[in-house]
Amino acid sequence: MHAYEKVRAEMLRRITSQVWPQGMTLPHEEVLADEFGVARGTMRRAMADLTERGLIERKRKAGTKVAARRAHSSTLNIPIVRVEITDSGAQYSYKLLSRVLGGPELDATGRFGRSKLLHVRSIHLADGRPYQLEDRLISLDAVPQADAQDFNEISPNEWLVEKVPYSAVRTILRAESADEMQAKHLKLGHGDPVFVIERQTQLDDLPVTLVKMTHPAASFSIATQTSQFR
Amino acid sequence: MHAYEKVRAEMLRRITSQVWPQGMTLPHEEVLADEFGVARGTMRRAMADLTERGLIERKRKAGTKVAARRAHSSTLNIPIVRVEITDSGAQYSYKLLSRVLGGPELDATGRFGRSKLLHVRSIHLADGRPYQLEDRLISLDAVPQADAQDFNEISPNEWLVEKVPYSAVRTILRAESADEMQAKHLKLGHGDPVFVIERQTQLDDLPVTLVKMTHPAASFSIATQTSQFR
DNA sequence: AAAATTATTATGTCTATACATAATAGACAG
DNA sequence: CTGTCTATTATGTATAGACATAATAATTTT
Structure with missing residues (x-):
């Protein structure tokens, strides 16, 4: 020591x-x-x-x-989903659901300005069971090379993390009840609880991608590191 | 700079x-x-x-x-609930629901060994609306002075953070659907989604308290800091 | 060729010293 | 008593140098 x-x-x-x-x-x-x-x-x-x-x-x-103890802060670690699944010992698989090229109208939040957008929906499975529904918008202004990717084999998550530079990430966690589309793909009942991670990635001031990752609540939780000194 | x-x-x-x-x-x-x-x-x-x-x-x-980008880590900050509510500009109020003294049978998880336990349930409100249901076990081995606290005015959350030493904290986040008791106190429908924070606090190896904090999903989310260098 | 030993080296720790700066406390003027 | 200026001071930044150590690379032995 x-x-x-x-x-x-x-x-x-x-x-x-x-x-x-x-x-x-x-x-x-x-x-x-x-x-x-x-x-x-x-x-x-x-x-x-x-x-x-x-x-x-x-x-x-x-x-x-x-310091007065008014809060507790800990480190939240969110691995890319393939790693998360394989680390748990399960078999990872991935399936593209849809890939739509469009204009700013795809972005209800208006965060992407007038950029052309790619809307990709896909599902990540652990041992064949739905683990995460990935619903993603990619700015083609920020990532023009995404246009040439079909995302049939590699997930947008993985491809972006690997290939695309970014400088800032904003994450929101919340609980929701599954809508019809989510329920269908996650094999849940309509209204079942889901755990949602929403994440917006930027390169400096340019929005790169916005993703909503939806998980069946029953088989998903996040544990934070205790941030101990070793 | x-x-x-x-x-x-x-x-x-x-x-x-x-x-x-x-x-x-x-x-x-x-x-x-x-x-x-x-x-x-x-x-x-x-x-x-x-x-x-x-x-x-x-x-x-x-x-x-x-480094290979295999995960994204950010800082999760969970303030004590009163601060969280007042910081949002809402009026904070608190109500004790029940306070039961008992033995190890109160602890279904078996984490507290043979300690006598205090089981306290209470609700935190923002502008009169249910914000968080706090369901807590306190080890009287670790915190004997809790026995003398009635928790009518001050919440266990606040009292513990203020008065009780601890060295390690373990936090789990998940989504659930409200059971009958939760729905009643949070003024939700049975089965509505809730956001749950579960937290176990220790002093060295001695478990101090275990708390389940349940929030209506519709009015609760957690945003993590981008952990930017300024 | 494999295993054990030794050397090398990039990062990690610790010290000592000098100077910078934010924030407070004190002095002073009105 | 109030506001402004000035001095003080604890923390913050930067430097240079010595030594420690983990991990690899090179060498020798088996």
């Missing part, structure tokens, strides 16, 4: 055990560095990790305080 | 634009430091951020590679 890890672990202990209670101002980093017998740089590294995790708050001149 | 931010931004640009494509081995950090005209420490800081975000992978002796 390295010095900064020891320092961090001990600080974490003091915070979680409330030896250092919420709102308390800590000694200056130089003082703490001295106490722990490390250089200021090492001290700062330990404290940077705690700051990142939201356990302490630091401000110039004001000093370092133990 | 600081030197490490400039370096990081430029590296990010090269990666997202695929000037440095997936799998490419980057020049050594000393060489890059030289190219960017910064010290090795500064270079390392920029690279540490990119590593943290999963954009590059580093290994001793082997060097630094642009």
Whole structure:
């Protein structure tokens, strides 16, 4: 265990055990560095990790305080769907449902401006059972080469992640009840609950793709990482 | 903009634009430091951020590679429910539904061993409308002082976050359809979709509390931060 | 040829020092 | 007492250098 890890672990202990209670101002980093017998740089590294995790708050001149616990943040990891399925030990398969080329009228949200769009619907299966319905719009302004892809063999998800640059991603999670089309493809009853991940991808300010990924609620959940220091 | 931010931004640009494509081995950090005209420490800081975000992978002796994009990770922030509601501009209110003291039989999952348990059910409202149904088990081994709390005025959520130390949190997200009890308290129809957050909190190896937070799907969603460098 | 040993090397840790800067506290003027 | 300017200070950034270590590559031994 390295010095900064020891320092961090001990600080974490003091915070979680409330030896250092919420709102308390800590000694200056130089003082703490001295106490722990490390250089200021090492001290700062330990404290940077705690700051990142939201356990302490630091401000110039004001000093370092133990943060009030008003929220809990954790890391949400969403793998590409093929990896998610094969990692679970299941057999992955994929089927294209439809591929429609059209104009801006395909985009009800108006986020794509006047770009020509590709609307692709497909389904991902685990051991032959429907796992995810992928309903995607791709901007041909941002990704002209998508026009030449038929998506019969490779899913838009995989193809885009592999081939297309992006800089920002916005994700929304929610629950819905399945509409007729979703129920049909996911082999659910009409009105059954589904877990929806909606994601918009941009390259700088240019919208690249917008996808709605729908999963049967009964066989889908997301666990977040506890973001522990190891 | 600081030197490490400039370096990081430029590296990010090269990666997202695929000037440095997936799998490419980057020049050594000393060489890059030289190219960017910064010290090795500064270079390392920029690279540490990119590593943290999963954009590059580093290994001793082997060097630094642009990571294959197999997943997207983002930060999930779940505030305490009162803050979530008041931040949205709504009026927060809270009502205790039941508070039952019992033994390990309350815990169907068997995670609490033989601890005495407190089972508290309550509802959080936004502008008088049901927002979240909180169904919680509290270990009296870990939190004996919970026995003295009636939870009439302050919610278990808030009380625990404020008063009780913890070191690890495990969160699961899923969609369900409302059972009779949930439907009644959330003013939904039986079978309507709900968004469920389940969370288990520990102090070291001791389970502290297990909570199931149920939200009407129609008025609840979670947006994750894009985790952008500013 | 395979296995075990040794050398090399890129990343990782730690230290010490200098200077920058945001934010507060204190001094001062009105 | 109020607002403005100034000084102080804790954190933030940057640098250079020494040493540690994991992992690969090269060499030697079997």
